[in-house]
Amino acid sequence: MIKIVSYKDNKFILDEILNNTTQFEYDEVNKAVIEILKNIKENGDKAVLEYNEKFDGVKLNSLQVTKQEIDEAYFDNISLELRNSLELAHKKIKEFHEKQKRNSFIDTNTPNKIVGQLINPIEKVGIYVPGGTASYPSTVLMNAVPAKIAGCKEIIMVTPPGKNGKVPANILAAAKIAGIDKIFKVGGAQAIGALSFGTETIPNVYKIVGPGNIYVAMAKKMVYGQIDIDMIAGPSEVLIIADKTANYRYLAADLLSQAEHDKFATSILVTTSEELAKKVQKEIEIQLNQLPRKEIAETSINNQGRIIIVNDIKDACYIANKIAPEHLELAVKNPFEILGYIKNAGAIFMGEYSPEPLGDYMAGPNHTLPTSGTAKFSSPLGVDDFIKKSSIIYYDKNALKELKNDIINIATSEGLDAHANSIKIRFEDK
Amino acid sequence: MIKIVSYKDNKFILDEILNNTTQFEYDEVNKAVIEILKNIKENGDKAVLEYNEKFDGVKLNSLQVTKQEIDEAYFDNISLELRNSLELAHKKIKEFHEKQKRNSFIDTNTPNKIVGQLINPIEKVGIYVPGGTASYPSTVLMNAVPAKIAGCKEIIMVTPPGKNGKVPANILAAAKIAGIDKIFKVGGAQAIGALSFGTETIPNVYKIVGPGNIYVAMAKKMVYGQIDIDMIAGPSEVLIIADKTANYRYLAADLLSQAEHDKFATSILVTTSEELAKKVQKEIEIQLNQLPRKEIAETSINNQGRIIIVNDIKDACYIANKIAPEHLELAVKNPFEILGYIKNAGAIFMGEYSPEPLGDYMAGPNHTLPTSGTAKFSSPLGVDDFIKKSSIIYYDKNALKELKNDIINIATSEGLDAHANSIKIRFEDK
Numbered sequence: 001m002i003k004i005v006s007y008k009d010n011k012f013i014l015d016e017i018l019n020n021t022t023q024f025e026y027d028e029v030n031k032a033v034i035e036i037l038k039n040i041k042e043n044g045d046k047a048v049l050e051y052n053e054k055f056d057g058v059k060l061n062s063l064q065v066t067k068q069e070i071d072e073a074y075f076d077n078i079s080l081e082l083r084n085s086l087e088l089a090h091k092k093i094k095e096f097h098e099k100q101k102r103n104s105f106i107d108t109n110t111p112n113k114i115v116g117q118l119i120n121p122i123e124k125v126g127i128y129v130p131g132g133t134a135s136y137p138s139t140v141l142m143n144a145v146p147a148k149i150a151g152c153k154e155i156i157m158v159t160p161p162g163k164n165g166k167v168p169a170n171i172l173a174a175a176k177i178a179g180i181d182k183i184f185k186v187g188g189a190q191a192i193g194a195l196s197f198g199t200e201t202i203p204n205v206y207k208i209v210g211p212g213n214i215y216v217a218m219a220k221k222m223v224y225g226q227i228d229i230d231m232i233a234g235p236s237e238v239l240i241i242a243d244k245t246a247n248y249r250y251l252a253a254d255l256l257s258q259a260e261h262d263k264f265a266t267s268i269l270v271t272t273s274e275e276l277a278k279k280v281q282k283e284i285e286i287q288l289n290q291l292p293r294k295e296i297a298e299t300s301i302n303n304q305g306r307i308i309i310v311n312d313i314k315d316a317c318y319i320a321n322k323i324a325p326e327h328l329e330l331a332v333k334n335p336f337e338i339l340g341y342i343k344n345a346g347a348i349f350m351g352e353y354s355p356e357p358l359g360d361y362m363a364g365p366n367h368t369l370p371t372s373g374t375a376k377f378s379s380p381l382g383v384d385d386f387i388k389k390s391s392i393i394y395y396d397k398n399a400l401k402e403l404k405n406d407i408i409n410i411a412t413s414e415g416l417d418a419h420a421n422s423i424k425i426r427f428e429d430k
Numbered sequence: 431m432i433k434i435v436s437y438k439d440n441k442f443i444l445d446e447i448l449n450n451t452t453q454f455e456y457d458e459v460n461k462a463v464i465e466i467l468k469n470i471k472e473n474g475d476k477a478v479l480e481y482n483e484k485f486d487g488v489k490l491n492s493l494q495v496t497k498q499e500i501d502e503a504y505f506d507n508i509s510l511e512l513r514n515s516l517e518l519a520h521k522k523i524k525e526f527h528e529k530q531k532r533n534s535f536i537d538t539n540t541p542n543k544i545v546g547q548l549i550n551p552i553e554k555v556g557i558y559v560p561g562g563t564a565s566y567p568s569t570v571l572m573n574a575v576p577a578k579i580a581g582c583k584e585i586i587m588v589t590p591p592g593k594n595g596k597v598p599a600n601i602l603a604a605a606k607i608a609g610i611d612k613i614f615k616v617g618g619a620q621a622i623g624a625l626s627f628g629t630e631t632i633p634n635v636y637k638i639v640g641p642g643n644i645y646v647a648m649a650k651k652m653v654y655g656q657i658d659i660d661m662i663a664g665p666s667e668v669l670i671i672a673d674k675t676a677n678y679r680y681l682a683a684d685l686l687s688q689a690e691h692d693k694f695a696t697s698i699l700v701t702t703s704e705e706l707a708k709k710v711q712k713e714i715e716i717q718l719n720q721l722p723r724k725e726i727a728e729t730s731i732n733n734q735g736r737i738i739i740v741n742d743i744k745d746a747c748y749i750a751n752k753i754a755p756e757h758l759e760l761a762v763k764n765p766f767e768i769l770g771y772i773k774n775a776g777a778i779f780m781g782e783y784s785p786e787p788l789g790d791y792m793a794g795p796n797h798t799l800p801t802s803g804t805a806k807f808s809s810p811l812g813v814d815d816f817i818k819k820s821s822i823i824y825y826d827k828n829a830l831k832e833l834k835n836d837i838i839n840i841a842t843s844e845g846l847d848a849h850a851n852s853i854k855i856r857f858e859d860k
Contacts, residue, residue: 049509082843085836096545099537114780115526115794120773122807133690134845164765170843184848225651225662228807232655253852294845339822343550350544350824353856357824357849361840362833364545365821373805377552377636377658379819389809391771391795394765395788403792406515410791413512413600415564417722418690419787426783 002255002284002305004277007270007315013308014322017268018373031187033218040193045200051190056131063201065167065183073172083173086137089362090177093145096364100383101149106392114394119387121151124203127180127193128210131160131187136159137174138360142367142381144178145211155180156205158195160187188212192219194368196227197235209381211368234372235264236346238356239325239345241316241338245350246331251276252283254348254355259300260293266304268323270316277307295412317341323374328355346375348358401427431716432685432735434707437700437745443738444752447698448803463619463648470623475630481620486561488595493631495597497615500831503602505801513603516567519792520607523575526794527846530813531579536822544824549817551581552658554633555612556625559601561590561617567604568790572641572797572811574608580816585610586635588625590617618642622649626657639811641798660811664802665694667753668786669775671768674703676761677782681706684759684785689730690723696734698753707737740833747771754805757786776805799818 003011039047045063053059074083114272127143130136140157147155157180167185174273184202186194192212196205208220209230220229239256242251255267271277284301291297310316313399317338320328324344332338335350342348346369347359363364368381395403404423411419434530469477475493483489503515518816536546557573560566571589577585587610588599597615605613616624628634635775636651639660653767668688672681685697701707714731721727740746747768750758754774762768765780772778774800777789790797798811825833834853841849 018503046645078843079839081835082839085839088833088836089840096537099535100547100609105531113793117530117795117810117812118778123773136844138840139845185808211638221655224654228804249855250852253848253855257846257848257852260846287848287851290851297624297848310827335824339548342820343553345820347821347823348548350822351826353827353830354823354825355830355852355856357837357841357846357852358830358833359821359823360849361837363543363823363825365547365823369821370818374655374658375818375820376740377818380547380821382547382819384814388800388805388807389812390775390805391777391789391799391810392769392780393777393784393793395784395793396781397783400783400785403518403788405511406518407787407791409509409512409515410568411787412567413508414568415723416687416690416787418683418687418717418727419790421717421720422680422687422785422787425679426785 002281002301002307004281004307004309006309007319008311013306014319017069017306017323029214029218033215033222036189037193037219037222040190040199041197048186048190048194048199048202051188052161052186055188056160057163058161060161060165060185063184063186065185067181068202070172070176070181070183073169074176075192077169078173082170086174086177089138090141090145092362092364093141094149096384097146097149100146102387110302110399112396113399114352114390114392118392120390121153122207122386122388123152124154124156124205125152125386126205126208127155127157128208128212128216129157129159130192130212131162131177131235133387135168135171135172138367139211139282140171140174140180141178144175144180146366146383147382147386148179150383152386154203154205156195156203157183158186158191159183161185189215189219192216192223196223209385230251230368230385231370231374231378235266236261237325238327239268239270239320239328240329240331241313241320242269242271242273242276242331243313243333244276245333246276248276248279248281248283250352250355251331252287255284255301255305256287256291256297257357258327259305260291263296263299264304266299268305268325270310271307272310272312272316274309277309281307304310313321313338314341320345324373326369326371326375327359344375346370346380432711432731432737434711434737434739437738437740437749444749447736447753459648461642462596463645463652466619467623467652469650470620470629471627478620478624478629478632481618482591482616485618486590487593488591490591490595490615493614493616495602495615497611500602500606500611500613501844503599504606507599508603509828512600516571516604516607519568520571522792522794523571524579527576527579527813529550530576532817542826543829544822546822548820548822550817550820551583552637552818553582554584554586554635555582555816556635556638556641557585557587557639558621558646559587559589560642565598565601567600568797569641570601570604570610571608574605574610576796576811576813577816578609582812582816584633584635585612586625586633587613588616588621589613591615609824619645619649622646622653626653639815659804660798660815661800661804661808665696666691667696667752667755667801668757668759669698669700669742670759670761671750672699672701672703672706672761673743673763674706675763676706678706678713679786681710681761682717682781685714685731686717686727687729687787688757689735690721693726693729694734694818695730697731698735699737700740700749701737702740702742702746704739707739711737735754743768744771749777754803756799756801756805758791770823774805776800776810789793
């Protein structure tokens with residue numbers, strides 16, 4: 001049963017939740033991942049195929065998914081309803097992310113100088129799509145669409161094959177809808193290695209995005225710096241702020257929709273109403289019994305789940321900002337009234353008819369969101385993650401002359417004489 | 431003497447330069463850094479003070495720089511000329527970075543739904559300013575200004591104390607100009623630990639920016655994920671593309687201004703003119719003899735320096751994009767003619783009177799730039815690095831109803847029944 005605690009009586013509840021964070025040591029996983037990365041770097045495809053056999057239980061002849069496999073998935077192997085729903089999701093995700101597109105700018109206000117900022121897509125990116133217990137076509141769309149909009153030239157998808165050597169049809173159909181045609185059957189740390197170093201058949205990329213298990217996460221962290229990554233995703237979380245007007249059945253359903261993801265997922269309700277708290281607690285038990293993924297959801301709810309009772313909504317906002325949840329639902333009468341108090345959250349769901357699954361699939365904003373409190377410093381995945389900027393500086397002789405002495409003053413103060421000289425030499429009589 | 435090579439005869443020159451990258455293993459440093467981080471986490475200020483004694487050779491009574499120390503630095507301990515130059519640099523950096531500021535947006539095109547993206551500053555950030563052989567007030571300005579413009583509430587600066595227990599006056603003066611008043615005397619991995627975990631006197635932050643040595647870099651990489659970091663900065667580089675119209679003396683000076691930074695710095699000239707190549711080679715030797723930091727610059731030039739002769743400017747642009755240099759100078763007659771070919775570079779300096787030191791100090795764009803080829807996927811430091819985004823989603827009942835079946839289709843395909851249920855329950859008759 002989900003625990004009900006009072007924030008007033010026990011301010012430490014917040015510390016307890018906040019300290020429930022990951023550590024920076026995983027010696028075992030670390031060693032395994034280093035070994036895998038080295039092997040991929042040295043042996044390329046051969047190593048990839050061996051890991052397929054070892055970890056995925058399948059001996060493949062070819063790593064790349066064929067055009068035929070992709071087409072069959074889209075046209076034959078998923079229902080028309082699902083295909084249409086994925087097409088609609090794609091349309092709405094695209095519409096939203098197009099608004100994130102940015103332009104280069106230049107400043108020509110002073111006639112003899114120009115400064116500016118160029119925006120260019122990252123040329124080659126990789127998308128990791130997890131396999132295993134479930135297959136998530138929505139992940140394909142959420143990662144591929146912003147990359148496409150940014151203008152990335154090469155988008156490489158990797159995903160582990162099943163024991164039958166195939167990739168689930170809904171994954172391939174989503175890839176086709178998103179316009180991804182280079183897909184390779186490789187998962188785990190070995191997929192990250194292949195995308196980082198390149199193999200005979202898998203191209204190397206400059207950035208890898210997409211969620212994965214602890215091996216994928218550690219491998220991403222290890223190659224980070226040489227190439228870029230999106231983020232180290234932790235277990236999923238929802239925090240719901242509810243006043244007494246909220247519907248307890250909806251709240252229970254929403255808390256459970258988070259909990260079913262993962263035993264380590266976190267569902268927290270913060271409410272001003274003790275009555276509501278008790279109703280939600282009871283309702284969770286009822287709804288749990290109807291869920292196929294009951295065991296996962298129950299473990300999550302019992303271990304990480306909390307209902308926190310607060311005196312007023314501002315305390316609830318304070319707690320939300322400290323926890324910085326991945327998903328924040330504002331189940332209050334006038335959600336826009338308190339939006340200004342919210343500083344740290346991945347995605348904010350406003351009011352009774354904006355439950356988290358709406359954002360997971362269809363509303364348009366990305367569902368790849370900062371977890372484990374990282375919304376304090378990071379953002380939903382978006383077009384920004386697939387572009388990079390370059391500064392431009394153009395000065396003519398007179399413009400440089402005006403700043404000559406100031407540049408030399410600072411360079412000299414920093415002990416960098418060759419810097420000073422690079423300016424001086426341009427104004428010497430020769 | 432700098433090596434001259436022909437790209438036509440030896441295309442491998444590019445691989446040679448590209449393979450000159452860092453590895454992901456530094457076992458020795460790794461161990462030392464883990465030890466330091468643990469110690470800081472467990473022992474706070476006590477550990478910091480011990481490391482000050484061990485690494486900086488000074489026994490401090492207090493870690494925080496006082497207001498008096500800052501004021502004395504600004505008013506008394508730097509020259510009026512330097513103060514004015516730093517004030518001007520600050521003004522120009524501020525003007526440029528203000529153009530990077532972004533607004534939240536919302537989309538209210540469909541009357542019964544709202545989606546949008548909120549921009550909020552990262553509340554607490556740390557700036558690492560290196561000490562040691564030289565002190566760089568420009569680094570203070572380049573890191574602090576975008577954080578200030580983003581609206582970060584708490585900006586904490588850390589920098590190692592000298593043997594006399596003091597921070598150089600030009601650093602403190604720059605901090606005062608930038609409006610930074612919380613400065614702590616701590617450097618190395620211990621500074622990164624203190625900012626990550628917090629100590630009794632040093633507040634923890636959500637993001638750390640600023641350059642540092644290998645210990646600082648490893649510590650940043652290790653805490654990355656729990657908090658954010660800017661980038662893992664490598665040695666500095668310049669690549670200059672020059673046609674026959676370029677001035678060989680300016681080119682030599684610019685290559686040396688890069689080389690004096692660091693023995694591992696890289697200076698590359700790519701030119702269509704063999705005659706120019708030879709003149710620059712000779713001129714470098716002449717100018718080297720006049721440099722106080724000759725030994726550093728000479729080692730860099732001899733080891734990493736290259737003059738590459740190409741057939742035409744497009745080959746030069748191709749090489750530049752593959753190397754993705756931190757600094758790119760276009761020393762050609764019409765630099766804007768080739769700008770469109772440049773895809774990967776940190777900052778691009780256009781024409782004869784825009785040498786790199788102009789950008790290092792005064793032009794306005796940031797001098798914290800992606801190194802070691804990371805301009806393929808990352809950007810100059812800027813206001814974007816100090817903000818984060820949150821999505822907002824508001825749907826009313828009718829809007830959700832329209833998408834109901836599509837959400838349920840995808841959720842079911844992903845095996846996430848509680849997700850489907852969170853939608854269904856809102857349309858049940860109860």
